[in-house]
Amino acid sequence: MFEPQGPTLRELAVQALSSVEHGYDLLAPKFDHTPFRTPGHVLDAVTQALHxxxxxxxxxxxxxxxGAGIDVLREVCRGRVAGVDFSAGMLDRARRQTPEGVAWVRGDALALPFGEAFDLLVSFGAFGHFLPRERPALFAEAYRVLRPGGRFVFPIGAPPPVRSRAYWMLLGFDSVMRVRNxxxxxxxxxxxxxxxxxxxxxxLTRAGFEVTLRDLPELxxxxxxxxxxxxxxxTKPHAAETPHARETPHAQES
Structure with missing residues (x-):
């Protein structure tokens, strides 16, 4: 499940008993050697859809x-791209292994430090970190920082069948996390x-987006x-355009 360079069982236990932010700070140096990093074939499939x-x-x-998703943005965006995360450790790791030209910003996804600045938002594997009551604020922020006509795109897998081993493994994990919390x-x-x-x-519809789906046949x-x-x-409708929409991010890089 983990590469030899990945975290030990003890390190995972310490992470699991920490807060989300501190846990990812601890895991950051070895994160890319775990199955938690978004696989390359998923990134490639989303890139094809974005093209x-x-x-x-x-x-x-x-x-x-x-920064697994940054290469996706660099391939489909003609302007500058940025990554935002609340873990300083993860951002430091991203900065060390990514070419220059990316703005790495430390910030809370529920209160993004940007204006209406982007044409494309992507996200990979993050939604499990938000409770149902937090998702309206998350999607409202995504809507706010997109320019009219901008798009928020992310992959989502089909649910595993209830009788499958995968379903019961995920249910078991979620149950353990609920007891732990x-x-x-x-x-x-x-x-x-x-x-x-x-x-x-x-x-997403309640947040104001127009929602469509694209199959990812590569998967x-x-x-x-x-x-x-x-x-x-x-997609954020063009009708959402305001006369004083900001043209550039006003956040400071981490």
Whole structure:
């Protein structure tokens, strides 16, 4: 499951008993050697989907971690790209291993330090860190920092069948995390079930987005022929344009 350079069981235990922010600060040096990093084939599939939607100017990787999604933005965006995350450790790792020209910004996804500055937002594997009550604020922030016509795009997998081993493994993990958070502080929010395509579409629509889907055929199909994953494409309508929309980010880089 982990590469030899990955974290030890003890290191994972320490991380799991920390807050989300501090836990990722601790994990950052070895994060890219864990299965938590978004796989390259997922990034490639989303890149292909974005090529059919672009080109774009400015791009932002929301909850960027060590920067796995930045290469996606660099390929489809003609202007400057940025990554935002609340973990200083993850940002430091991203900065060390990414070419110059990327703005790395430390910030809270629920209160983004930008104006209406981006044409494209992407996010990979971050939504399990947000409780259901927090997602309206998350999507409202994504909507706010996009220019009219801008798009918020992220992959979402088909749910595993209830009778599958994967489903019960994820359910077991979520159950352990709920018990851990009930008896230990600070909480570590990371849940795999409970945020699927219906929830994503409904919550993005309530935030003001127009939502469409793109199949990601590169990631395979299920036995019934349906795709194993889709890209959610949430577009901020042009009607949302305001006369004083900001043209550039005003955040300071971390």
């Amino acid at each position: 059919t939607l672009g080109p774009f100017e400015r791009g932002l990787d929301l909850c960027c971690g060590t 009930a008896v230990w502080r600070p909480p570590f929010v990371m849940y795999y079930l409970g945020f699927g395509l219906p929830e994503a579409s409904a919550e 395979g199909r299920r036995p019934d022929g349906s795709p194993r994953a889709r890209a959610v494409v949430a």
